[in-house]
Amino acid sequence: xxxxxxxxxxxxxxxxxxxxxxxxxxxxxxxxxxxxxxxxxxxxxxxxxxxxxxxxxxxxxxxxxxxxxxxxxxxxxxxxxxxxxxxxxxxxxxxxxxxxxxxxxxxxxxxxxxxxxxxxxxxxxxxxxxxxxxxxxxxxxxxxxxxxxxxxxxxxxxxxxxxxxxxxxxxxxxxxxxxxxxxxxxxxxxxxxxxxx
Amino acid sequence: xxxxxxxxxxxxxxxxxxxxxxxxxxxxxxxxxxxxxxxxxxxxxxxxxxxxxxxxxxxxxxxxxxxxxxxxxxxxxxxxxxxxxxxxxxxxxxxxxxxxxxxxxxxxxxxxxxxxxxxxxxxxxxxxxxxxxxxxxxxxxxxxxxxxxxxxxxxxxxxxxxxxxxxxxxxxxxxxxxxxxxxxxxxxxxxxxxxxxxxxxxxxxxxxxxxxxxxxxxxxxxxxxxxxxxxxxxxxxxxxxxxxxxxxxxxxxxxxxxxxxxxxxxxxxxxxxxxxxxxxxxxxxxxxxxxxxxxxxxxxxxxxxxxxxxxxxxxxxxxxxxxxxxxxxxxxxxxxxxxxxxxxxxxxxxxxxxxxxxxxxxxxxxxxxxxxxxxxxxxxxxxxxxxxxxxxxxxxxxxxxxxxxxxxxxxxxxxxxxxxxxxxxxxxxxxxxxxxxxx
Amino acid sequence: xxxxxxxxxxxxxxxxxxxxxxxxxxxxxxxxxxxxxxxxxxxxxxxxxxxxxxxxxxxxxxxxxxxxxxxxxxxxxxxxxxxxxxxxxxxxxxxxxxxxxxxxxxxxxxxxxxxxxxxxxxxxxxxxxxxxxxxxxxxxxxxxxxxxxxxxxxxxxxxxxxxxxxxxxxxxxxxxxxx
Numbered sequence: 001x002x003x004x005x006x007x008x009x010x011x012x013x014x015x016x017x018x019x020x021x022x023x024x025x026x027x028x029x030x031x032x033x034x035x036x037x038x039x040x041x042x043x044x045x046x047x048x049x050x051x052x053x054x055x056x057x058x059x060x061x062x063x064x065x066x067x068x069x070x071x072x073x074x075x076x077x078x079x080x081x082x083x084x085x086x087x088x089x090x091x092x093x094x095x096x097x098x099x100x101x102x103x104x105x106x107x108x109x110x111x112x113x114x115x116x117x118x119x120x121x122x123x124x125x126x127x128x129x130x131x132x133x134x135x136x137x138x139x140x141x142x143x144x145x146x147x148x149x150x151x152x153x154x155x156x157x158x159x160x161x162x163x164x165x166x167x168x169x170x171x172x173x174x175x176x177x178x179x180x181x182x183x184x185x186x187x188x189x190x191x192x193x194x195x196x197x
Numbered sequence: 198x199x200x201x202x203x204x205x206x207x208x209x210x211x212x213x214x215x216x217x218x219x220x221x222x223x224x225x226x227x228x229x230x231x232x233x234x235x236x237x238x239x240x241x242x243x244x245x246x247x248x249x250x251x252x253x254x255x256x257x258x259x260x261x262x263x264x265x266x267x268x269x270x271x272x273x274x275x276x277x278x279x280x281x282x283x284x285x286x287x288x289x290x291x292x293x294x295x296x297x298x299x300x301x302x303x304x305x306x307x308x309x310x311x312x313x314x315x316x317x318x319x320x321x322x323x324x325x326x327x328x329x330x331x332x333x334x335x336x337x338x339x340x341x342x343x344x345x346x347x348x349x350x351x352x353x354x355x356x357x358x359x360x361x362x363x364x365x366x367x368x369x370x371x372x373x374x375x376x377x378x379x380x381x382x383x384x385x386x387x388x389x390x391x392x393x394x395x396x397x398x399x400x401x402x403x404x405x406x407x408x409x410x411x412x413x414x415x416x417x418x419x420x421x422x423x424x425x426x427x428x429x430x431x432x433x434x435x436x437x438x439x440x441x442x443x444x445x446x447x448x449x450x451x452x453x454x455x456x457x458x459x460x461x462x463x464x465x466x467x468x469x470x471x472x473x474x475x476x477x478x479x480x481x482x483x484x485x486x487x488x489x490x491x492x493x494x495x496x497x498x499x500x501x502x503x504x505x506x507x508x509x510x511x512x513x514x515x516x517x518x519x520x521x522x523x524x525x526x527x528x529x530x531x532x533x534x535x536x537x538x539x540x541x542x543x544x545x546x547x548x549x550x551x552x553x554x555x556x557x558x559x560x561x562x563x564x565x566x567x568x569x570x571x572x573x574x575x576x577x578x579x580x581x582x583x584x585x586x587x588x589x590x591x592x593x594x595x596x597x598x599x600x601x602x603x604x605x606x607x608x609x610x611x612x613x614x615x616x617x618x619x620x621x622x623x624x625x626x627x628x629x630x631x632x633x634x635x636x
Numbered sequence: 637x638x639x640x641x642x643x644x645x646x647x648x649x650x651x652x653x654x655x656x657x658x659x660x661x662x663x664x665x666x667x668x669x670x671x672x673x674x675x676x677x678x679x680x681x682x683x684x685x686x687x688x689x690x691x692x693x694x695x696x697x698x699x700x701x702x703x704x705x706x707x708x709x710x711x712x713x714x715x716x717x718x719x720x721x722x723x724x725x726x727x728x729x730x731x732x733x734x735x736x737x738x739x740x741x742x743x744x745x746x747x748x749x750x751x752x753x754x755x756x757x758x759x760x761x762x763x764x765x766x767x768x769x770x771x772x773x774x775x776x777x778x779x780x781x782x783x784x785x786x787x788x789x790x791x792x793x794x795x796x797x798x799x800x801x802x803x804x805x806x807x808x809x810x811x812x813x814x815x
Binding site: 209210211213217218238239240241242243245247258259261266311313324325328329330331335345346347357585630631 | 637647690691692693694697698700704706719731732734736737740741744755756767768770771772789790791
């Protein structure tokens, strides 16, 4: 899919988005974040470029035509900000069902301490999307009613999609406690303690 | 002066309607709903986290379980995103196969939605009729992919296997049966006074609200906006296929039902066109000798590579990987992405190394650095995958843009002001799939 | 009634004096009536299962297929789902159970009246499936006692019917005890 990418600092993000909304971008398709904490820190050497005749990163292929922003960054390297919040906008014409302007991907670099204003007042679906970003990444949006978790239970500690959260960590509300192995003696404790009849 | 008191009714996560787990806290004044709070996340299975820990091809089974009523569409969407990132286009036959698989899945999705919706309103018979229709489709999918529900059919760079023998004839035999069952169910429902009273004018969402909430798919089309990702951003071979995009006008439950019903017919039309236009196929057998694939390994070990070079591997048509005769049509010839055909694997050392590299942990499929977003038309709307790669053997980040999250966010608007009894009708028509909603 | 220990008294006697093979099993509490009651109760319970389908995820699709006309569950007597735990005796846990919904599942199980049975439908309920992560319960037997495990992702409807018939055999064996 062709789209344009723009980067804007977190202080100007809300104003930019408001201008875009008045400028025909009436649909917020998606709002998400990417944690670049471990980006490029993989031990394997890269040597795959010769396998892609259309060039690395898809330059020259139809799919690659719209993307320009990350190419300036080149190969993965250290970044100034740990997270990037990604807003995906579309300008949908209700009469024809086609899009008037090209899709837009707005990237907002974010670190702890940056202030990012909520866009709930512009697009109502941003409410849940921001709650999910808070739930998964711990990125808080200012200027909105209290943010609470969307997908995980309230007692959950941590933000799982951060790169430093292990996928197999256990935080059960009920059942064997966190970190216990299947064969451990306390595994069946719940079953024996609770009367079944 | 009496005060009207409201009380809270919890339509809890263990939902009687067969839609999975979601919690609605309704504030009621008598039978009228004053406000609704929707709580989701009861099926959060960490899809996005798992996608970061699995190699590229291993993510595909996780995508099956997103919208599990139309898993082939999710598979195509994810693979499309990764291929966009890698800058490859899969061969034409592979594209047609993906379209065939997606459309069969879409029909199954709509049959399930309409059937479950009808059953919740008390109409048991259409449910059984449409489940019979879906059963025929599951048998077709079973022949094609090896599994009925969780299919794992596509691969990065193509599809798993070609069509089995006689698949197209079987499909052509099944479609009249499905049309008949759909016609029977339509006869039972569309003019039915009870059904119309329950769904007409109920659960109305205006066009402006639907756009403001980012809703797409049959829901948006029922409000009058003819947005279909297959038309707005054509992918695979949809630009060569002739189909209509059914549009409603009122945005109520009845329109959503009618839009889905019409889309079933359009999907069957697309399938028939695909069968007519399907290019190529496994290359004809002469003058190559056909040998069983396992013989190749023995011949290779014995050093008989001269013999190998004039043979074609005889493999089952639907099997993953396969012989040279089939591979060209369904998988792109990019050594970094796909497994080589069996003749290469057993015939020369480069092919063998390539085979190992594509399946070994920490080697695997390699996708260049970058980010890509690809959207497909899912059963509920625009299903998007935002894929981030840092050049390693696995995805760095995969974001699934779930179409029904936006519908659920708009659910309070749909339900407020209505009756409790309307909750069941409305909820059934929005086709919430918890696997996609909670990921 | 005192336990009957005499072998002669256990054998039936026909009018002409020949004996017929014993129909009585020597039980610890041992008498004829309770054996037949066990058998009848087992028979009645196994063929009139009211399931509570606790459907969460993809296995629900195969549950619907198993309940629909082609792979009819009704011919096994398990055709009527009861969506109230008070009225159900079989809790079919269908699909992945996450930590968020696990307390709810436990509560539903506790609300059911004895005799009750649990089927773990699908590998996510048996062991957690391939969702070895922070939000999935690694097998519902960590929170509930399970009678029959039906693995599969999702299990084919034939496997579901086989699991159901295994449960029926189990119910028949349990008889009066119900557990």
